[in-house]
Amino acid sequence: EAQVTQNPRYLITVTGKKLTVTCSQNMNHEYMSWYRQDPGLGLRQIYYSMNVEVTDKGDVPEGYKVSRKEKRNFPLILESPSPNQTSLYFCASSLTAGAPGNEQFFGPGTRLTVL
């Protein structure tokens, strides 16, 4: 089954404790992206990757890191999480970037709480 998987789905952590949220897709997609969703603010893009070893900042990259060493994986790293990073996080992938008709497939989301 074609899908985007994220782990963990739920995470409660404390300020400053490094964490990684994994994202994997099995569709051989070139483009992958991370978003956070907050009430009243909608989805905001954190980082995206056009292909292996190519990553770029989105609209809200501060406090996050990503890597793209393999085509299928795009982990999101929070080196020193803070309470303002409490949010719902989505990973997404698409065959290429956002050309018309090019659907982004989203993972099920990771709900992160930083105390």
Next chain:
Amino acid sequence: RKEVEQDPGPFNVPEGATVAFNCTYSNSASQSFFWYRQDCRKEPKLLMSVYSSGNEDGRFTAQLNRASQYISLLIRDSKLSDSATYLCVVTDNYGQNFVFGPGTRLSVLP
């Protein structure tokens, strides 16, 4: 001014009604446009891409007006299953950076 703005909602409509969603965007060089739907606590899913000539998919019609920087979505004969939040999405000049609108929630009532 926000990059992508949508009707604040929520919209509560009876089954069978026609409902229209509006969206405006600020980047005149935006390349691509989409409507996604998001059910409560679920991931967004593509409803339809929006083409310059306008496009239709069953009960759904999307329109794009580049001169006015305006996108619309029309749902005809609404069903209970159409209840969701509808997200307007716009990319940058290169189609790489995606900007989502805040969404408009629709409730279709029996």
